[in-house]
Amino acid sequence: MRACRLCRRPEPAFLLPGVSHDFKIPRSVLVVIYTADLQVLMLERAGWPGFWQSVTGSIDHENEPLIETAAREVREETGIDTSQYRLEDWGIENSFEIFKQYRSRYADGVTHNLEHIFGLELPSIVPVRLEPTEHLHYEWLPWKEAAARTPSWTNRDAILLLPIRRAA
Numbered sequence: 342m343r344a345c346r347l348c349r350r351p352e353p354a355f356l357l358p359g360v361s362h363d364f365k366i367p368r369s370v371l372v373v374i375y376t377a378d379l380q381v382l383m384l385e386r387a388g389w390p391g392f393w394q395s396v397t398g399s400i401d402h403e404n405e406p407l408i409e410t411a412a413r414e415v416r417e418e419t420g421i422d423t424s425q426y427r428l429e430d431w432g433i434e435n436s437f438e439i440f441k442q443y444r445s446r447y448a449d450g451v452t453h454n455l456e457h458i459f460g461l462e463l464p465s466i467v468p469v470r471l472e473p474t475e476h477l478h479y480e481w482l483p484w485k486e487a488a489a490r491t492p493s494w495t496n497r498d499a500i501l502l503l504p505i506r507r508a509a
């Protein structure tokens with residue numbers, strides 16, 4: 342049996358061999374964007390009003406370096422150029438269950454995603470350009486309020502690390 346080129350899982354028999362199936366790869370990044378005084382950028386998802394989170398996104402292909410995924414997602418979702426600031430790999434990975442309503446985006450049997458955490462420190466609040474198909478609104482919030490706003494435990498835990506990371 343052949344493996345899907347994106348997720349390396351066996352292709353279901355009903356799929357054509359060698360044809361791209363456009364499944365998302367269950368490997369992603371979370372980028373906490375924050376200022377020197379710990380204001381955190383939060384985005385409200387267009388497909389899920391009321392769901393606030395930091396920048397997130399999946400790798401495009403198996404060989405895409407995570408730092409490149411992080412920079413691309415920040416640029417696509419906010420218009421911020423990470424090369425102008427310090428994008429830092431926090432060396433933290435979390436595995437979480439993919440929400441059932443999104444599992445059809447992944448190959449059959451994929452139920453969990455592995456997420457890698459990055460931080461992007463800005464000297465102060467900068468203008469943000471949203472992609473309206475992805476996000477409805479954005480807010481800069483004090484870190485404790487941002488952590489309380491997100492329903493994502495991985496995002497909350499990353500935001501709660503900010504004072505510790507800044508002190509180090």
